[in-house]
Amino acid sequence: MKDFKRLPNQASVTQSFTQAIVQQLAQLGVHLSVDLQQQLAQHHGQQRLPLALQDALWQSLEQQQRPELGLHIGMALQPQHFDTIGFLLLSSPALGTAVESLVNYSSLIGEGGTFSRHKTTSGWQIEYNDHFTVAVALRVEAIFASIASGARWVAGKAIAPLQVQFKHTRQASLAEYQRAFAGADVRFNALRNAISYSDADWHYRQREVNPALQTQMLELAKQQLAQLQPQTLIQRVAALLQRQPWLTRTQLAASLAVSERTLARHLTAANTSYNKLSQQVKLELALQQLQRPGVTQASLADFLGYSDEQAFAKAFRRWTGKNFSDFRKG
Template structure:
């Protein structure tokens, strides 16, 4: 197992970046329609299906990516992410989707995408560049130094599917570009337009005149309501909507430094201990439960992707003894850690993970 790959996974697990649970849930029927074992995929990614249905739930990006990669592994199809993205509809994007749907023109809808994308997932920047008669919609990672290429394909594929739905098939792109290598012919056939791999950017290129294309569901009143709701969600995002993942990231850092106390966690979040305690209580969260979740995620990562001894892993997770770690792992998984490692250990990067996006 390469140190660089382990470092990437640790960076991802220690990031507060998250994806809307509603987005993931909306694509599960499409996964089932493709013959994928949805329950198995969720279990492999350590995702509780009931969580995805909770209003406002933010799925840690680490688990969302694991789910997407597991889907591709089970399907043995490099186009899995693009096929799933074809099912994106307004419901998938929630506030962003309904705000965009109610806009008057495609250009206005793209403005909502740029403004509210973080409410779907908060790892990238979407930019619109105008070049003579062309419009170029680009995406690049912001919070993370890399993302799996499947996630990039899901993002751009979702744009295409949503734009096609909004415009009733009238807003067809001229070309789609990806920075990573891919099967250009197969992707072009699936997306219905030329696709270029090994490009200098992740982008969708279309005729500039399409920005003025009227949309079928234009509703100024609904757009105003969704804009207001979106702005409110953004204003309270970090320490309200995404509080659980912010705390998880702080706890991940704390475990590495040997201090996960309420006081140290609050300091990392630039809050007072009293304020953190209150916000956790208001959100129905427990610092102890969140620490338990982080320990479990880290334990599974270390057992799958490193050759660290069980004693080393126990210390890295803040346990005083290996026996305490073993008892906790049995509680999490129903199995001893040594048995789990024998069956799942030392997994390397899966085909197509790719480098920095």
């Protein structure tokens, strides 16, 4: 049984969100393995869990061979399951304001991806760029079903999206998608994961909200985000490489809005270098990925950003002293 401990700068997810999923599973007749239940229990009382533990949870759901689970979980989630950001969304005067908060503070829920919003000819589009490596379709569908449900909470009326786009193929019956998205135009094999709303619904205001409460929740969200995000440049470097291990030195410096010389100077002051830190992170991620079934040398090479499988094989042998196949045999 793998022991998931949340390390500094490791991607994480809020405890209440994970527990809400587990509670819904019980109602849906889905039973988790004893090992996974024990792992979750070890984090009881903690505010956040390592995202890798939720990866294991979703992977176990994928193995259930019930492709509608993502939609069902998403429809059942309620604002209070999202902690501070849930109350922030509920205190928003309109869907457009709520989405702005979602774009800015979604990492408070989980660091599995990022949201963006775009104006379209027919209204507004919310796009989600995920960083998941397992159970991608299930998780994206749960997120979008929860957005559709949450939009109705924010608006205070039964609004429906104009269109929903998924990059993956259809997983469940069309009736399940129609139920989750209230008859919206649902498309698959799209270029992006996105959900669109009309201008009228985007700006609709029916509920009375307390401006003072909205301000208070925004301040709380800002404080929590500051605590969650890495503070020093070195911490930010490590966090970026954990999420995007393929970044080159040039790309890393650009992402941090510093010059390569400045980046090198800070790394040297911390008794490390780009190469040393990058190799360390790649080794940690490779060992994590090896815990998952179906991972191959080729898939790991692609995940870590190596130009070809042979380049990764050489690096892995340098890290561990063993060939990939020999290491897997133990």
